[in-house]
Amino acid sequence: MSQADLGADVVAQAIDWRVRLASGLAPLDEHDACVRWRAEHPSHEQAWQRLAVFDGRLDGMPLPQVSRTLRQRDRRTVLKGLAVLLGGTALIGGANLGLRDSPWLAEQRTATGQRRRLPLPDGGWLQMNSGTALDVVFDGQQRRIRLLAGEIMVQTGKHAAERPFWVETPMGSLQALGTGFSVRLADDSALLAVEQGAVAVHPGALAHAAAVIQAGEQVRFDRQRLFAVQALDRDALAWREGFLVVRQWRLAQLCAELGRYRSGVLRCDPAVADLLISGVFPLDEPERALAALGRSLPVRARYLTRWWVSLEPA
Structure with a gap:
């Protein structure tokens, strides 16, 4: 650096x-x-x-x-x-x-573990997941969200003809076509999931190219390209209700996801990283979720401090 x-x-x-x-x-x-x-x-x-x-x-x-x-x-x-x-x-x-x-x-932020619903000036709303940062720019000519980190669910209002609705991300821009959709940022890509209507995706390096993603579809993209369009994973949207739904996940993947909702370090020992787990976990109580793992798998959560936790063999 x-x-x-x-x-x-x-x-x-x-x-x-x-x-x-x-x-x-x-x-x-x-x-x-x-x-x-x-x-x-x-x-x-x-x-x-x-x-x-x-x-x-x-x-x-x-x-x-x-x-x-x-x-x-x-x-x-x-x-x-x-x-x-x-x-x-x-x-x-x-x-x-x-x-x-x-x-x-960013003007609007959520802390680790916090979720917040934000009304928009056009009558729509957006919901911010844990660790999200964004700016809202609404005026007479535009409706624009600048998503800088995290994940949002958007329900647009009814002004598409007069003022297009855009979500800008570091990977590219998304134009809502009368819709409800979610966007999640990762380090090197973004994931768009469309529940209602459709969304046009413009990867950052392809300013004049766009693909339209329909309701019931999702796609990952980066600045250079779109990856394969897939069926919408509705389990991934359960965070809006405060739950994490997993089906045959590796424990390492679950550990990484729970880590988004608690402060500090959550580590998974390689000896148990490949164990598979299914279940529904409460996002507002990540410590309770960690305790529940020991009842389903031969693992234990070892607390070095409240900020440093390691999932290890029981």
């Missing part, structure tokens, strides 16, 4: 901590975690202190406005100081450091 990339990440994390603590609702362990983060590296504390000038202006603001204030008004101040922090290597301007597309600066 370059110095500039490291600097952008540090600034984004500092802004995120400021936003969370400015809400006045952060529990004590959040404050303690922030103190530990500041102590991890001198650059963390320097980025934190450069944001301190805004503390008085954040009091009483709604969280989206806090985020916008730090993102729009403080960016140049912080980045000027960041040039010194990085030994003169930083370039002034958010785009140069990749901050524009950072999930840390």
Whole structure:
């Protein structure tokens, strides 16, 4: 990782901590975690202190406005100081450091394990899964969601003729054709699943090419191409009701999926990684799900700390 990339990440994390603590609702362990983060590296504390000038202006603001204030008004101040922090290597301007597309600066976010339903100005709605970050841009000409991380389910309103509805992702753009659909981002691809209507997919490197995915279908895509269209996996949409439905999954796959809904590290020992499991697990109680595994498989959850858990042979 370059110095500039490291600097952008540090600034984004500092802004995120400021936003969370400015809400006045952060529990004590959040404050303690922030103190530990500041102590991890001198650059963390320097980025934190450069944001301190805004503390008085954040009091009483709604969280989206806090985020916008730090993102729009403080960016140049912080980045000027960041040039010194990085030994003169930083370039002034958010785009140069990749901050524009950072999930840390999104206007709408869900924490690990949190899900939230968000009404849209056109009468539609979207539901955000755990660890999701996005921006909503609605005006007289457009309806646009910028999905930066995580997973959403969208139900569009009835303004398609006047204002097309788009979801932008790092992998490409999706145009809703009067529909209900979900989008999930992975590190190197995205998955579109269409429940109602249809969605046109435009991979990022193929600006003028599009494929239309119909209701009952899903497709994975990256910036270069679309993969094979498949039948919709409705089990994968059960997160909206707070459940994870698995059918003959490897334990390692289940471990990775449950890890999306709990803070810290959830590790699967290679000795049990290939065990198969089926079941329905509550996403709001991942510790309960881990305990249930021991009743179905010869495994146990070993807690090194509350943040570090390993699934091992019983």
